[in-house]
Amino acid sequence: MIPPVLDVLPDWPAAMRARSRAVHLLRTEQGAHAFVVDGSRLFDIDEGAFARLSAALDGEAVSAVLADLGLAAEVPSVDDTAPERLSIRALSLAIAQKCNLGCTYCYAREGDFGSAPKNMPLETALASVELLFEETNPSERVHLAFLGGEPLINRTVLRRTVEYAADRAKGRGQAIGFSITTNGTLLNPEDCEFFDRYGFAATISLDGSRAVHDRLRPFKGGRGSFDANRSSPRPVAGAARLHAGHGAGHRHAGESRIARNTRRAAGARVP
Numbered sequence: 001m002i003p004p005v006l007d008v009l010p011d012w013p014a015a016m017r018a019r020s021r022a023v024h025l026l027r028t029e030q031g032a033h034a035f036v037v038d039g040s041r042l043f044d045i046d047e048g049a050f051a052r053l054s055a056a057l058d059g060e061a062v063s064a065v066l067a068d069l070g071l072a073a074e075v076p077s078v079d080d081t082a083p084e085r086l087s088i089r090a091l092s093l094a095i096a097q098k099c100n101l102g103c104t105y106c107y108a109r110e111g112d113f114g115s116a117p118k119n120m121p122l123e124t125a126l127a128s129v130e131l132l133f134e135e136t137n138p139s140e141r142v143h144l145a146f147l148g149g150e151p152l153i154n155r156t157v158l159r160r161t162v163e164y165a166a167d168r169a170k171g172r173g174q175a176i177g178f179s180i181t182t183n184g185t186l187l188n189p190e191d192c193e194f195f196d197r198y199g200f201a202a203t204i205s206l207d208g209s210r211a212v213h214d215r216l217r218p219f220k221g222g223r224g225s226f227d228a229n230r231s232s233p234r235p236v237a238g239a240a241r242l243h244a245g246h247g248a249g250h251r252h253a254g255e256s257r258i259a260r261n262t263r264r265a266a267g268a269r270v271p
């Protein structure tokens with residue numbers, strides 16, 4: 001669900017979409033931006049910086065310009081070294097490759113990632129839990145996160161997986177935590193009771209005011225989803241929070257813009 005901050009304005013010709021291996025330059029309705037590939041960092045930049053980077057884009061000088069502008073990473077986070085094998089401590093299960101919303105900026109293609117909508121089978125989810133335990137010893141805390149699409153579409157598998165994982169963890173004397181990222185439109189009281197029972201951290205997407213949210217996050221049929229989101233019950237015992245960004249690895253560059261919308265709607269002065 002990347003919001004349009006990463007979109008190039010339609011009147012910007014393809015030939016002007018400037019990019020190199022180090023940096024992509026783009027313009028949106030909010031100004032000029034530089035997407036620095038190392039670390040996947042997105043910056044607002046002024047016209048002067050945009051011009052300097054544009055001029056340097058094709059040569060080696062681009063790295064020096066990035067450094068001069070303070071945009072280069074102090075320690076490169078990307079190189080060609082093969083990573084050592086890392087053991088798994090946490091898993092994110094995209095248990096529903098489908099969604100009831102059709103957000104305008106969804107990088108998951110409205111939840112189905114551009115293929116046939118489907119749910120993760122229970123066997124796959126349980127095998128993933130087993131993998132998590134195989135990779136860890138009982139002294140290590142593990143974490144299971146549930147994403148989509150909209151994960152509550154596959155509610156039964158979600159619950160059975162949590163119950164299984166909690167039982168296995170208890171049997172091993174191992175600490176486990178759970179979280180979910182949801183669009184908040186399908187939550188019911190039983191879900192909330194379940195999430196509270198298992199100490200879930202629940203992240204619920206809300207994108208600003210009613211007008212903004214309804215425009216950007218409609219149901220598939222086009223109706224706004226603000227009321228369904230705001231009127232649904234909320235888990236209380238876990239760390240329930242409204243958040244910018246949702247679904248399928250939906251921690252993304254667009255979060256900052258959604259967060260700004262939400263803070264504005266709450267009355268904050270946001271640049």
Ligand code: SF4
Binds near residue numbers: 001101109183248
């Ligand atoms: S709720 Fe999430 S997965 Fe569904 S359409 Fe919106 S951004 Fe995509």
